[in-house]
Amino acid sequence: MNKNILSQIKYGVVAIAFALASCSSPKHLAVQDTQTKHYAITDNTVDSSVVKTIQPYKQTIDGKMHEVIGNAPVALTKKTPESNLGNFFAEAVFQKAKTIANIDTTNMFAMFNNGGLRTSVPQGNIMVGGMFELMPFENKLVIIKLTSERLHQLLDYVAEKDGAPVAGIRFVIKDKKATDIFINGKPFDAVKNYYVATSDYLAGGGDKFFSAGENKDMLATDHLLRDILIDYCKNLTNQNKPVTATLDGRIQYAQ
Numbered sequence: 001m002n003k004n005i006l007s008q009i010k011y012g013v014v015a016i017a018f019a020l021a022s023c024s025s026p027k028h029l030a031v032q033d034t035q036t037k038h039y040a041i042t043d044n045t046v047d048s049s050v051v052k053t054i055q056p057y058k059q060t061i062d063g064k065m066h067e068v069i070g071n072a073p074v075a076l077t078k079k080t081p082e083s084n085l086g087n088f089f090a091e092a093v094f095q096k097a098k099t100i101a102n103i104d105t106t107n108m109f110a111m112f113n114n115g116g117l118r119t120s121v122p123q124g125n126i127m128v129g130g131m132f133e134l135m136p137f138e139n140k141l142v143i144i145k146l147t148s149e150r151l152h153q154l155l156d157y158v159a160e161k162d163g164a165p166v167a168g169i170r171f172v173i174k175d176k177k178a179t180d181i182f183i184n185g186k187p188f189d190a191v192k193n194y195y196v197a198t199s200d201y202l203a204g205g206g207d208k209f210f211s212a213g214e215n216k217d218m219l220a221t222d223h224l225l226r227d228i229l230i231d232y233c234k235n236l237t238n239q240n241k242p243v244t245a246t247l248d249g250r251i252q253y254a255q
Helices: 003-022 048-065 084-100 128-134 148-160 225-238
Strands: 068-072 108-111 124-127 140-147 169-174 177-183 193-199 218-224 251-253
Touching: 048 128, 068 225, 084 108, 084 140, 084 193, 084 218, 084 225, 108 169, 124 128, 128 225, 140 148, 140 225, 148 169, 148 177, 148 193, 218 225
Parallel strands: 108 193, 169 251
Antiparallel strands: 068 124, 140 193, 140 218, 169 177
């Protein structure tokens, strides 16, 4: 875990300690002196007793964040229209979605935004803390039902953005439009309904993939995307497999 995160944890616990202390005496609703004073809190002002209280939790957090959960033979990085980092992420979540969705998963795919991936995964050992840096937000997995028309609109939007992390789907970007669409190896069917596994952030209107309040036919889950990635890495490691992803042309530009 980096120093900034540790500092935030330490000061957060300090704030909680002060808050709890302030709750020990009764509060009165009478108006008191409204003057305010500001006190700078630095490392030197933290009481040693507070540090002793925090230390066991800090050690536990440090140990958890430094837990090695996999190994990447090559660095996983972002680029468009497709990347090994995006494919790794989308495949991990797609596999999880297929295990919990009570639907015909042959009509389901996964799609996310590049902006949700905040850093790269360097070559070498992968630690839990690295997954927190990759996905620092508390985004959860959702599965949305789409008409074929709405799906095509979504893919055209992704084509305009020059691609996105996807799994279970392939298409070609031509003149900023999506063409030659295949869902799990089957050609796009203009009369079918489809399902997309994505994040609650995008489902709620983030990055303009969807309109806010649009998705009423949606399965919300309590599965954090970050936890899904961590479990995915651990499962690969338990099978003596590396954490990697190949570029397979799932999104490509027209020749």
